[in-house]
Amino acid sequence: MKEGRILFISFLMCIASGSVFYWMAERQHKKIAVVDAVKLFDQFNMKKEMEAREKTKLELLNKRVDSITTELQLAKASQNEDAIKRLSYTYNYIKGSMENEFKQSNRDINEQVWKRLNPALDEYGRKHNLHLIIGANGMGSVLYNDEYYDLTSELIKFVNKKYEEGN
């Protein structure tokens, strides 16, 4: 009877330790990660700083557009045809410049941020023995993933530390 109990307890312990080992091995062999690319991009410090820099430039242009708009409204109110023509031309020109500047700065920020993020992602993948990092961007490429595979916040921490310390 006693022997049977010991045998039963040993059997239970074997199952428990087996499960723990299996769980640890499973964790160690995690080779796939999913990252929310939009979140990673938005929360990268360099992107935030570059956006702030560009914002000042664009705000300056916007102020010029505002002042021309006011002048144009005044000219329209006083029905000054010459001034309306001149100011309309200036307004269109500055508005166009502003839109171009906005598009260009967006392109530049995108290009420069990904230039920095891509090698950082490579490095992270290599360091953590990942075989695949899938970028979820809300466009349907990843329909579902559980939190276990989601490394977005870890990666945000990693890329920002790398950026701030220059490692």
Add this chain to the structure above:
Amino acid sequence: MKKVIRCLLITLLSWVLGACKSRLAPDAYVGYVRNTKNGLVRNISIANWDYSFQFKPVDYMMLMENKGEVNKDSKKRRESLKGTAWFNISFKRSDGTVSPLRYDLGSREEYDSRYNYFLNQAVHTIRLLYNNTDTLRPIAYLFENNFNLTPQETMIVGFQLPKGHDNPENDMQLSYDDQVYKNGIIKVKFKSEDLRSIPNLIY
């Protein structure tokens, strides 16, 4: 009680030993500052561009100005540089085949405008965050003219430290915004422990 005294003595001894800086002769001192292992040079590669950020302690600057020797004016020069922090920011193509100023040029005007940018504008894109609190702007800047003899360009930049800091001994984060080669903002950190363990120069 004995154990407590022993522990205190060991702590005190290690603190004293830690506080005592080693002393180096001029050649060894220069070697120490240039050694990447000592945390005073930081190298970063971005998309086929190599950037190097060298922190230059006052003694190192003084040695470089005197061809690696100490002379009678050295101490005076050292005094005049007190309270400042100096850096060299160098950049080159990773393959080293072409001077950065000449890289991917469309015309002579483009070269002139790029050269002019580094002479007069690049300084506005450099900042130093000292002790994680003070953002410092350069007080001195020089773009070294190497007459295209080397495929590397160097900017020399100096900052005035906040009052009460004769030597930089707190964390420093140098940032440079590369708007010419579109590599974004590049930051490097010089850690306080590396700055505090710079040896003394033997005069």
